[in-house]
Amino acid sequence: MDEALLRSLTPRVLAVLVRRGADFAAAEDAVQDALVEAVRVWSADPPKDPKGWLVTVAWRRFLDAARADTARRRREDRADEEPDPGPVPSADDTLWLYFLCAHPSLTPSSAVALTLRAVGGLTTRQIAQAYLVPEATMAQRISRAKRTVSGVRFDRPGDVATVLRVLYLVFNEGYSGDVDLAAEAIRLTRQLAAVIxxxxxxxxxxxxxxxxxxxxxxxxxxxxxxxxxxxxxxxxxxxxxxxxxxxxxxxxxxxxxxxxxxxxxxxxxxxxxxxxxxxDWVQIVEWYDELVGLTDSPVARLNRAVAVGEADGPRAGLAALADLDPALPRYTAVAAYLHERAGDLAEAARLYTEAAFRAPNLAERDHLTRQAARLHTAGHG
Incomplete structure (x- = not known):
């Protein structure tokens, strides 16, 4: 069974069903059923047209579910005739699905989860493991996201910037469980680059x-x-x-x-x-100037202060840092580093200790604690 093939086909098949009139939640359920069926039968009898096979099976599962739901009788009547899967403009559909999963009505965490499920083809269990949350919690998050985007239609081009931010969020999650989210984000971004x-x-x-x-x-x-x-x-x-x-x-x-x-x-x-x-720190500072001009991001300004400290000396870096909010994440760690570079070892040690308490994860906390201990040792040496 070619798992990579199934995952690459998932968004295309899902987009076909939604384009045909299925609401997002029902279509996604039908596609998941088709994927389970593919895992069961393809090893013994692989189809010549995997995408066409999945579309056909998923559409039949959707119709079966629609017929079983009397509240959806009107939609069933519209869908009585099963259309020929035929050729589908998969590139456009896949791109549209990216925009749907990064819809502005979703929270960033929901958009990431839905993108991994609908576009990435990951299972709820895999996504839950990657985010270190119970599978039931992730299932609820994905279910709410599917309900939110059901019925959404785009009458104008989607926001590329929103899609890219969602993919960058996926990338920055890195690795956890049996899913390498950094590699998955690269795969999805390659796929996006191929269609836009x-x-x-x-x-x-x-x-x-x-x-x-x-x-x-x-x-x-x-x-x-x-x-x-x-x-x-x-x-x-x-x-x-x-x-x-x-x-x-x-x-x-x-x-x-x-x-x-x-x-x-x-x-x-x-x-x-x-x-x-x-x-080349001088050129890096110039690029940070461009980035600050584009985003006015406090994080970009913080990183720029580090670069200034390397290009023009630690006192210049500290001067750049003085304009920023000390509550900014990693501000104290940057201040500690620049004070150490400037020779203020006692102040640097104090700041490293403070930064360790504020660290967002254990690895950073351990690193900053070791930096503080190193300077304390040097001060008493």
Missing amino acids: DHPEVAGLLALMLLHHARRDARTAPDGSLVPLAEQDRSRWDTRSIAEGIGILQTALARDRLGEFQAQAAIAALHADALTAAET
Whole structure:
């Protein structure tokens, strides 16, 4: 059984049913039934046209469910004649499904869950494991999301930026359970790039590839975090870096700069440096200026302060940091790093300790605690 094939066909089959008039929730249930049936019979008798087979079976399951529901008799009457599956413009339908799953009426967490289920073809169990929540909780979240988008019709192009933010949320979840969400996000973004010609889609794909290329070097054998400057760059995936830079260069040549292209350009400059000391921090600051101009994001301003500290010295970095809200996530960790660079070791140790208490996860907490302990030891040495 080719699981990858089934997952790639899921959004296309679902989109066909919805286009034919099935509401989203009923169509998604019918597609899941068809996938279960495919797992049961394809090993012994694989179809010549897998997509056509799934469409036919899913549509019949939908009709069976419609006939069994007297409250939906009117829809059953409209659907009495089963249309020939025939050729379907799957690219357009898949793209439409991306927009539907990133509908603005959904919360970000619901949009991510629905995208993974409907477009990614993951099971509720797999999504629940990836988000470390009970399967019943995730099932409820997905069910509510399906009900929310049922009946939604687009009379104008969807918001590409919303779709990209949902995919980036998926990517940043990383890895948990038996689903590698970073790899899944790259797969879905590749799929999106194949059906929509937009420089920001390419920018996001490039950004994902460049970040993912450093994945193996981000943790030590004991599971502890390894900062970018200390990573073994021989462990970076040069093939992914080359692909990401190539995609980015093509996107930038179109002169329609967006936030994901700017972030990818920063990642590319890090990837280009053979050693941390060779990093072109001046150019990185320039790209952060572009990113701040595009988004006015406090996170971008925080990262810009780090880059300024590297390009113009830690005191300049601290001056840039002074304009930001100290309640910003990771603000204290950045302040600690810049104070250490400036030689204020006691203040840096205090700030590292404070940052550890505020850390969003155990790995960061452990890393920051070790930084504080290292400076305390140095201070008493």
